[in-house]
Amino acid sequence: MSEEAERGREGRVPLSRERVLEHAVAVADAGGLGSLTMRSLAKELGVRPMALYHHFTNKDEILDGIVDLVFSEVELPAPDGEWRAELSRRAASARDVLRRHSWAIALMESRSTPGPATLRHHEAVLATLRGAGLSLEMTGHAYALLDAFVYGFAIQEAALPFGPDTAQEVVASIAAQFSGGEYPYLAEYATERAMKPGYDFGDEFEFGLGVILDGLERLAGPMRVTSPRGAEA
Amino acid sequence: MSEEAERGREGRVPLSRERVLEHAVAVADAGGLGSLTMRSLAKELGVRPMALYHHFTNKDEILDGIVDLVFSEVELPAPDGEWRAELSRRAASARDVLRRHSWAIALMESRSTPGPATLRHHEAVLATLRGAGLSLEMTGHAYALLDAFVYGFAIQEAALPFGPDTAQEVVASIAAQFSGGEYPYLAEYATERAMKPGYDFGDEFEFGLGVILDGLERLAGPMRVTSPRGAEA
DNA sequence: ACCTGAACACCGTTCAAGT
DNA sequence: ACCTGAACACCGTTCAAGT
Numbered sequence: 001m002s003e004e005a006e007r008g009r010e011g012r013v014p015l016s017r018e019r020v021l022e023h024a025v026a027v028a029d030a031g032g033l034g035s036l037t038m039r040s041l042a043k044e045l046g047v048r049p050m051a052l053y054h055h056f057t058n059k060d061e062i063l064d065g066i067v068d069l070v071f072s073e074v075e076l077p078a079p080d081g082e083w084r085a086e087l088s089r090r091a092a093s094a095r096d097v098l099r100r101h102s103w104a105i106a107l108m109e110s111r112s113t114p115g116p117a118t119l120r121h122h123e124a125v126l127a128t129l130r131g132a133g134l135s136l137e138m139t140g141h142a143y144a145l146l147d148a149f150v151y152g153f154a155i156q157e158a159a160l161p162f163g164p165d166t167a168q169e170v171v172a173s174i175a176a177q178f179s180g181g182e183y184p185y186l187a188e189y190a191t192e193r194a195m196k197p198g199y200d201f202g203d204e205f206e207f208g209l210g211v212i213l214d215g216l217e218r219l220a221g222p223m224r225v226t227s228p229r230g231a232e233a
Numbered sequence: 234m235s236e237e238a239e240r241g242r243e244g245r246v247p248l249s250r251e252r253v254l255e256h257a258v259a260v261a262d263a264g265g266l267g268s269l270t271m272r273s274l275a276k277e278l279g280v281r282p283m284a285l286y287h288h289f290t291n292k293d294e295i296l297d298g299i300v301d302l303v304f305s306e307v308e309l310p311a312p313d314g315e316w317r318a319e320l321s322r323r324a325a326s327a328r329d330v331l332r333r334h335s336w337a338i339a340l341m342e343s344r345s346t347p348g349p350a351t352l353r354h355h356e357a358v359l360a361t362l363r364g365a366g367l368s369l370e371m372t373g374h375a376y377a378l379l380d381a382f383v384y385g386f387a388i389q390e391a392a393l394p395f396g397p398d399t400a401q402e403v404v405a406s407i408a409a410q411f412s413g414g415e416y417p418y419l420a421e422y423a424t425e426r427a428m429k430p431g432y433d434f435g436d437e438f439e440f441g442l443g444v445i446l447d448g449l450e451r452l453a454g455p456m457r458v459t460s461p462r463g464a465e466a
Numbered sequence: 467a468c469c470t471g472a473a474c475a476c477c478g479t480t481c482a483a484g485t
Numbered sequence: 486a487c488c489t490g491a492a493c494a495c496c497g498t499t500c501a502a503g504t
Contacts, residue, residue, distance in 0.1 A: 152385025
């Protein structure tokens with residue numbers, strides 16, 4: 001699994017914060033957050049566990065680091081672009097990133113020291129909303145609503161019984177248990193909708209995002225298509 | 234802390250799944266998910282760790298159990314009530330419950346074996362949406378959107394630097410770091426909005442929920458105020 | 467049926483030491 | 486400056502045993 005573990009002691013790349021964090025993300029991607037331990041990470045890097053403490057004061061600092069690294073993968077909206085397209089692209093990208101690194105969702109709840117990529121991300125979204133002409137108050141409303149949806153949707157996708165394609169079979173076995181009649185609406189939804197061929201839970205993302213953006217557009221009044229070029233120049 | 238630990242070996246209440254799960258929730262509430270170990274839970278119950286394995290096959294089963302117990306605290310919507318009021322009440326209740334047990338959010342991402350309270354909950358929401366006259370397709374859209382918002386909002390509240398009241402000071406210290414000018418929009422939002430006296434992030438919940446319910450109302454067309462009394466009678 | 471003690475293979479982290 | 490070995494106080498869980 002690990003290139004470093006296979007490599008001899010000689011041609012060893014020295015540790016660095018970046019290298020540690022990149023491997024930490026890879027370990028969590030492969031085996032979940034539970035598989036990411038100081039010991040497993042060290043082995044992946046071809047090093048003894050204690051070597052990590054020379055670059056990070058403790059495991060929490062590594063967890064903060066990988067959350068920020070995940071954030072850095074999200075495409076930033078362009079503040080001078082068309083706001084709706086930019087926010088759509090940003091939301092879809094964030095959802096994609098959280099699907100690739102679903103362990104990161106649980107971490108966001110507990111981390112409260114945002115890293116530079118996280119701050120740049122927030123800054124770009126705020127710039128886009130403000131650039132579209134929204135008031136500060138409406139900017140806060142919009143940002144909270146958009147991110148609640150993105151994060152919450154990511155939770156739901158992560159909690160799906162299995163991948164988007166194999167879900168049907170699982171739903172079918174669950175639906176069979178409902179046939180007693182205790183959960184008629186669940187049974188109906190499972191058999192008449194979730195088990196139907198073309199169904200894909202992931203499609204609910206576009207619907208939900210559309211409802212939210214429509215609502216914001218309506219409430220925010222006429223928005224600028226592009227923000228002024230030089231902010232205060 | 235624990236009544237049981239103080240009680241003598243004599244007047245000991247015997248273990249049961251319910252008693253174990255109730256104490257597990259209490260332990261997680263008090264110290265977070267990290268503080269909930271088989272050993273700490275056993276001590277809280279005045280018992281040896283191995284006694285727990287007589288009632289649960291492993292820790293995962295306990296985690297499944299407490300997620301379902303948390304779900305049981307959420308107020309169910311009344312399928313024959315006014316749909317918008319019922320869904321509002323349900324959403325506010327779910328958000329309340331997740332604020333009281335914020336550790337549960339991280340668990341939902343990893344658990345995929347829903348318990349009876351969870352199933353009853355889903356059943357009631359589906360019944361309310363179907364009872365309001367929504368198509369199966371629109372029911373799926375609506376449910377995914379509503380729950381994404383509720384869960385995602387709960388994550389955001391859990392990730393707040395501190396409680397809703399002490400947040401201002403923390404925001405202020407963060408804002409001070411922004412003063413270099415690297416994050417002008419974050420600085421603006423922090424100083425001109427988040428630090429202002431009346432500001433409370435929790436208020437964003439009502440706004441977001443309103444936008445979503447408005448959107449659903451508009452898309453679903455005219456909805457019944459009450460569903461037919463006897464479903465198929 | 468219900469609970470226990472001892473043990474095993476793990477954790478994160480400290481501390482003193484090596485180069 | 487960068488990495489290590491040994492040790493400590495923890496984990497979840499197995500297994501054989503007690504009542």
